[in-house]
Amino acid sequence: MVENRxxxxxxxxxxxxxxxxxQMKMMQMAFMIVAVFFFxxxxxxxxxxxxxxxxxGSAAQLQRDQAISSLRVIADMPELSYDSGESATxxxxxxxxxxxxFSRYYDEFWPVASxxxxxxxxxxxxxxxxxGVGCNYYKLxxxxxxxxxxxxxxxxxxxxxxxxxxxxxxxxxxxxEVGVIMRDEE
Amino acid sequence: xxxxxxxxxxxxxxxxxxxxxxxxxxxxxxxxxRNSPEQEKSVEVSNMLDAIMKHTTECAIVYExxxxxxxxxxxxxxxxxxxxNLEIGACEYLNESLRAVLEGMFASEATISAYxxxxxxxxxxxxxxxxxxxxxxxxxxxxxxxxxxVSQSDSLIIQMKICKRS
Numbered sequence: 001m002v003e004n005r006x007x008x009x010x011x012x013x014x015x016x017x018x019x020x021x022x023q024m025k026m027m028q029m030a031f032m033i034v035a036v037f038f039f040x041x042x043x044x045x046x047x048x049x050x051x052x053x054x055x056x057g058s059a060a061q062l063q064r065d066q067a068i069s070s071l072r073v074i075a076d077m078p079e080l081s082y083d084s085g086e087s088a089t090x091x092x093x094x095x096x097x098x099x100x101x102f103s104r105y106y107d108e109f110w111p112v113a114s115x116x117x118x119x120x121x122x123x124x125x126x127x128x129x130x131x132g133v134g135c136n137y138y139k140l141x142x143x144x145x146x147x148x149x150x151x152x153x154x155x156x157x158x159x160x161x162x163x164x165x166x167x168x169x170x171x172x173x174x175x176x177e178v179g180v181i182m183r184d185e186e
Numbered sequence: 187x188x189x190x191x192x193x194x195x196x197x198x199x200x201x202x203x204x205x206x207x208x209x210x211x212x213x214x215x216x217x218x219x220r221n222s223p224e225q226e227k228s229v230e231v232s233n234m235l236d237a238i239m240k241h242t243t244e245c246a247i248v249y250e251x252x253x254x255x256x257x258x259x260x261x262x263x264x265x266x267x268x269x270x271n272l273e274i275g276a277c278e279y280l281n282e283s284l285r286a287v288l289e290g291m292f293a294s295e296a297t298i299s300a301y302x303x304x305x306x307x308x309x310x311x312x313x314x315x316x317x318x319x320x321x322x323x324x325x326x327x328x329x330x331x332x333x334x335x336v337s338q339s340d341s342l343i344i345q346m347k348i349c350k351r352s
Contacts (some may be wrong), residue, residue, distance in 0.1 A: 121241075153233045173238060
């Protein structure tokens with residue numbers, strides 16, 4: 001009887017130990033799974049932070065590039081473009097005409113707040129409005145708005161030059177600057 | 187003995203997991219670093235380079251007033267020509283006049299801290315530098331653009347890099 005009781009007690013002890021060890025194993029596995037889960041979340045966050053580290057900057061750059069591309073539309077208008085079949089090439093003679101008194105007829109033509117062109121050839125130091133000796137700035141249009149953001153792009157300014165009986169295209173580097181009216185954010 | 191063996195097995199398993207994770211991270215890092223370019227292509231710099239290439243210089247290789255623009259002057263420099271009206275080599279004149287034009291352009295740009303123009307020949311054997319103009323101290327983001335011109339069946343590359351203050 002006594003032996004039987006001892007045997008049965010010992011048997012329950014083994015069963016309890018095995019159950020406890022199994023529970024421990026399950027807990028270990030659960031902790032491991034949770035740790036691996038958190039580890040992969042951290043890796044994911046690291047990956048996302050690298051991928052999106054400069055999304056704002058890229059968006060601003062894209063917006064700027066889009067604005068600059070739009071400036072080429074203005075540069076290629078027949079009122080300003082040079083007769084060379086090349087894009088972003090302005091005619092200096094047309095600039096002279098458009099920056100004079102003639103420009104008032106175009107007040108409702110321009111879809112922007114201001115349009116100006118700088119000649120940036122060798123020796124550019126300060127802005128000298130045209131017409132004038134050694135001038136380097138053509139103001140084509142300005143409706144004198146206050147809330148204006150300016151965008152600019154580089155263009156070529158060309159004119160026909162006659163020298164020693166030959167006529168050739170003389171071009172120099174210029175900058176087209178356009179002011180865009182900013183709408184107040186509601 | 188049995189416990190010791192099981193412990194060793196667990197350690198081997200753990201090390202295996204760590205090694206696998208490290209390899210995964212390294213692959214990810216290599217891919218992400220390879221994908222991020224050193225400098226980005228820019229519409230602004232591209233327009234700048236187009237305007238420069240069309241700028242008429244004072245160098246006439248054959249006769250006056252058949253002046254080269256910068257695009258032709260790059261070719262003349264590569265071909266070893268001279269400016270007949272100025273009596274200097276095309277490369278020497280290219281170096282001087284391009285510097286002057288760039289100075290004029292960037293005099294009005296407060297945001298640009300440095301600029302660089304590289305002129306090199308590219309073929310199957312590699313690249314051969316012909317001219318480099320560099321000014322300023324780069325602090326900020328770099329934007330670039332490049333144009334390719336062909337001279338004597340060789341491909342000449344003109345690359346421009348602009349460094350903008352951040």
